[in-house]
Amino acid sequence: DQQVKQNSPSLSVQEGRISILNCDYTNSMFDYFLWYKKYPAEGPTFLISISSIKDKNEDGRFTVFLNKSAKHLSLHIVPSQPGDSAVYFCAASDSGGSNYKLTFGKGTLLTVNP
Amino acid sequence: ETGVTQSPTHLIKTRGQQVTLRCSSQSGHNTVSWYQQALGQGPQFIFQYYREEENGRGNFPPRFSGLQFPNYSSELNVNALELDDSALYLCASRPGTSGEYNEQFFGPGTRLTVL
Numbered sequence: 001d002q003q004v005k006q007n008s009p010s011l012s013v014q015e016g017r018i019s020i021l022n023c024d025y026t027n028s029m030f031d032y033f034l035w036y037k038k039y040p041a042e043g044p045t046f047l048i049s050i051s052s053i054k055d056k057n058e059d060g061r062f063t064v065f066l067n068k069s070a071k072h073l074s075l076h077i078v079p080s081q082p083g084d085s086a087v088y089f090c091a092a093s094d095s096g097g098s099n100y101k102l103t104f105g106k107g108t109l110l111t112v113n114p
Numbered sequence: 115e116t117g118v119t120q121s122p123t124h125l126i127k128t129r130g131q132q133v134t135l136r137c138s139s140q141s142g143h144n145t146v147s148w149y150q151q152a153l154g155q156g157p158q159f160i161f162q163y164y165r166e167e168e169n170g171r172g173n174f175p176p177r178f179s180g181l182q183f184p185n186y187s188s189e190l191n192v193n194a195l196e197l198d199d200s201a202l203y204l205c206a207s208r209p210g211t212s213g214e215y216n217e218q219f220f221g222p223g224t225r226l227t228v229l
Contacts, residue, residue, distance in 0.1 A: 004156070034217065043118070043204055043220035044157070089156050100208070101147065101170055102218060104156030 003027045004092050006105035014113055019077040021108050023090030026071065030092040034102065035064060035075045038087045047088075048075070080112045116141050118221035120205050126227045127195050135190040135224045137205030144209065146188040147218060148180060151202040163188055192226075200228045 005024045013019045021035075031052040036044035050057040050064045050073070057064050063076045077084055087109050091102040119138045127133050139146050145164045149157035159172035163182035177193040186207070192199055202225050206218035 006156075036220075041222070043206075043222045046217045046219065049217060091156075100218075101159040101162060101172065102149075102157070102206075103159070104149075106154065106156045 001026075002105075003030075004090055004103050004105040006088075006090055006108050008108050009106070010109040010111070012111045012113060013080050015082055016079045019075075019080045019084065019110055019112065021075040021077075021088050021090075021110065023073050023075075023105055024071060025073075025092050027092070027094070027103070028071070029094040030103070031095050032093045033064070033066060033073050034091045034093075035062075036089045036091060036104075037084075038089060038107070044089055077110075080110075082112045082114050085110060085112050118205055118207050118219055120203075120221040120224050122224060123222070124225045124227075126229060128229050129195055129197060131195050131228075132191065132193045133195060133226060135192075135203050135205075135226070137188045137190070137207075137221060139186045139188070139205075139207035140219050142209055143207035143219070144186050145207060146182055146186065147206045147208075148188070148190045149204040149206065149220075150174070151204060151223070152198075153201070157204055160190070195228045197228050200226060202226075 034049040035047040038044045048059050048062045066073045087107045089107045090105040121136045147162040148160040151157040162170040166182045179191045181189045202223045204223045205221045208218045
């Protein structure tokens with residue numbers, strides 16, 4: 001049972017345009033959500049997060065939107081740059097649990113074309 | 115500030131063998147988690163250690179075990195290796211187990227191949 005789903009295995013956008021990566025979750029106990037970026041041969045790098053008490057969080061070119069009623073979140077990258085090309089993982093955690101484990105989606109490969 | 119480091123980078127073992135992977139947490143971080151990332155999948159939580167005690171475990175059999183040392187470094191041990199254990203093993207650290215934020219900082223991983 002996959003509790004965090006990233007239904008698009010890949011996404012290709014032109015440099016300068018907006019990239020929108022989507023993520024759905026099924027566990028209503030999740031209350032904290034994170035996006036990680038992963039380059040080949042490296043570990044995931046934390047990008048941005050959002051608590052369930054908010055519906056939007058911005059950090060520079062990156063904005064995460066959370067729709068709790070739809071159990072959906074999205075990551076917007078504007079403007080997209082070739083260096084953004086990587087695998088993006090959505091992750092969720094339940095802060096009411098004892099170990100704050102992260103539950104990850106399968107990832108979306110973003111390719112930004114020059 | 116030193117990030118999370120892992121050793122070795124790559125490892126090849128045969129089925130039935132045992133393996134030990136090592137992780138040094140980021141400075142100031144006392145909580146370490148281990149994740150397994152199979153090809154084409156997202157990382158899956160194996161277990162977490164806080165103050166040298168396991169305080170959470172994912173859906174992995176007992177042949178996956180771990181340790182955390184007083185300096186917060188950690189080991190992941192896998193006994194009786196199976197072909198499906200071939201994966202990237204990621205270590206992540208965070209400062210404590212409570213708080214509003216749960217950003218975990220990952221190491222580069224150890225690529226384990228079981229033949």
